[in-house]
Amino acid sequence: MKLTILSTSDIHGYIYPTDYKQRDQDLPFGLLKINSIIKEIRAKETDLVLVIDNGDFLQGSPLTYYTAKQTKHPARYTSILNDIGFDAGVLGNHEFNYGKEYLADAIATLDHPILCANILNDKGQPAFGKPYELFTFNDLTVAVLGLTTQYIPNWEQPASITGLSFQSAVTCAQEYIPKLQELADIVIVSYHGGFEKDLTTGEPTEALTGENEGFELLKRIPGIDVLLTGHQHREIAAVNSSVAIVQPGDKGHNIGKVSLTIEKEDGKSAILSKKAELISAKNTITSSNMAEKYNGFQNEIEDWLDQKIGDIEGDMWIKDPFQVRLTGHPYIDFIHKVQMEATGTTISGTALFTNDSKGFGPTVTMRDIVTNYIYPNTLAVVEVTGNDLKRALEKSASYFSPSANGQLEVSPAFLYPKAQQYNYDMYAGIDYTIDVSLPIGSRIRHLSYNGKLIQEDDRLEIVINQYRAVGGGNYDMFSADKIIREVTVDMTELIAEYFNKYSPIQPSTFANFQVIQSKTTLLTH
Template identity: 50%
Template sequence: MKLTILSTSDTHGFVLPTNYVKRDQNLPFSLAKAKTVLDAQKAMAEGPVLTIENGDWLQGSPLAYYAAKMSRKPEQLTQIYNAVGYDAGIIGNHEFNYGSDYLRQALATLNYPTLNANITKAGQPAFGAPYKIFERSGIKIAVLGLTTAYIPHWEAPKHIADLQFEDVIATANDYVPRLRKEADVVIVAYHGGFERNLKTGEPTERLTGENVGYALTQIPGIDALITGHQHRQLAAIVNGVPVTQPGYRGEAVGKITLTLAQTTTGYQVTDQQAVLVKAGTVNPSAVIEQVAEPLNQVVETWLDQPLARVEGDMRIHDPFAARVKEVPYIEFIQRVQMASTGADISGTALFNNEGRGFGSTITMRDVVTNYIYPNTLAVLRLTGAELKAALEQCATYFSLNAQGQLMVTPRFERPKPQHYNYDMYQGIDYTLDISKPVKQRVTKLTYHGKPVVSTQTYDVVMNQYRAAGGGNFAMFGPEKVIRENQKDMTELIADYLKAHPVLKAEADHNFTVIPSM
């Protein structure tokens, strides 16, 4: 007999094949396209099938944002996920972005159980059961839900108050032996990724505990491992365990096939396969389209609201160039952060390479497709030494190629793009010389025309992800926060635009990266 395990992960509320940059798109991803693949795979399966949603679905798209922030009705989104036909769901780190109360409201409206074993409250699982045992065709199949324990390093403290994030490996070591006694097959669905090369086992990142997928494959008794979080497309046998990671926004579906043989005590796995089934070229599911379209039409109309107009050019023509030499869009974001908090030093990032800045008329569509995360702002009181250390960390984003030309350091592009971990600052003047050794690249750093003093303190505004130390900024942390603005940054931008309906595209070019392009 064959057991098929299908999964999606990191769909981020992109239920239709659009990124909302413009109307009437048919891009190679979406929950609707993934459902078409899921339905086809279920129809051709040679035995029982389990379908798992592996986390990061509640936040990400403008549609998900609208449900959370504008209508405040999670059921507008969950009814779409309910139409997919999942057997179980897992909690992702982005599920906490709108707070645990909103998350609980959303989970209560799902028609499939949410599983999590390592997020606890007062010693008990905080969200649903830790696992579920399904019985299909006489086979007992255990699914254990796990979530990256690194969430406190990113999330606003009020969103995760009273929650404990237990070690993933310790939790798995606790549950897997017990599940082996109760079930024929043990599946771990983990919202996290891989910390090591799948073939060599060599580390591919700092071993912080954010991703422990490789370590999970070394735990005896796991028959299949579903992963996510890194937005990678992976399907492999690792340490004898079939693993999948199906990318981002429903661009692929993970498929693990286990061949089972009956024994005197139950069933055992005799063969295994792991593949990805791409969803990009299939037609979207009519079922998802029908459920999603009423909300989608409301969202499209909301996105087309004009907020302000621009005098000059606030577009981003080249994302790499925009990180080397300040552009008006970045300076605008800095000004919003400063105006919203009263700080006169600000740091922000150009999050990805898809944002295109603002054209002559700025709409809500422009705001949410450029500033893609539901960040709030925090002001940190930092010493000059800490500020310089942060700039040195930012400088690691750049390297020099064999010809001595500026390039992006490969680890910021692979295995997962991390352009959001390079910040640019306003309110200080600084120079990064990439020809210098790492940690010696800040060759100029002044504040109001005077050198920054290592022992003096400076108030700096940034988003709450960075303020918590996210992105390996160990010099930051909650203990440095002196005040916060709890309004979503997207709302702050919209409010600023309404108050300043005519913007001048300006940049003072307060930072320099050497060598120049």
């Protein structure tokens, strides 16, 4: 017999084939295209098909933002997932972004079970859904164990995870896999996490913080037949150490497919073959019935996105994202001003989150705001020492690498195995120089505030987003215990309020930092 496992991951609410930068797009991704592939495979396969979502379904697009913040009814969105007909789903880290209550409400509206064995409540029991699910097909039993990256407390607002504990995926799997081997013929692990080491060489590809434990699951836990992964937005399909593994990217660009040929005799099963592959949505037609059913909701979102919020008198377009990070930009300094205004601080840190950000044109709509400021961040004011601030700037300065021709490029650590443009911060309210010719960790020079050099033991109040304030991005110089006040209004709302108060906006820059190499200034801001 043949068992087919289909896996989505990191959909982030991209149902229609659009990135919402404009109306009526037909881009090569989206869950409605993936649904067409699922339907085709279900119709074609004569044996057994399991469809599993590997997490990060509840946040990440204008659709999910509108559902959470405007309608406040997750069923407006989750009904689409129900129509697709997943057999099981796993929690991702972004499921917590809108709070525990919203997450619980969303889970309650889903037709399929949510699996998560390693996020526990105060009684030491799985806090959401079940740890695993058993699926029985005639005389074949298939177990699916759900696991989620343990690193969530390093990113999430404390209020969203209070009362929860996060266990290592490896530790949890060590407990469950032997039990599942006794209960089932086939053991599948669906892990919302990725690989911390190169699958071929075993060399670390990132800091070994525990955020990703896929390699350890693969190598240390015997008894796993299939390992479904995600979180890193990578595209992986392989059979490694006799385990079939997939990671299908994000936004529904692909669906992971694992095919197992199984023979069962005298009550014992044997896997005769394993195949792992990714099926691209690129040349797939959107599922028309589903699109028509939910067009009213989609148009409602598009109309909301087209609301005019304010005006820009001047140029705030982003033409070259790398140049923005080298020299600063009026859009970045606009975000600084919003953050300073909302918190009453004079030092601000923020990032250009993605290379897809386009900045603002003369007329600014809600669409412009949410497609530039893509995360549901709130703000936190942290009190830090001068040494803390310098360490944060040093980490950001490691974004740059000198190239062979003497120019600057992005350090591979910020690109692989996952692009992390959002982890390079630019600051306002202080003056500083990044000297790329110096070793990483000692590149910051002339760091001053109000004309005076900042000393290691100086105490400073800084506004940054909540993700960074609790140490997100491995900024361990920040932590929840350094937060002295918070603004719990979403940044997109704060941006809209700022326009309401000050529109039209005249673009301007703070001109407070420079990037140099050796004694030659490359670019200044």
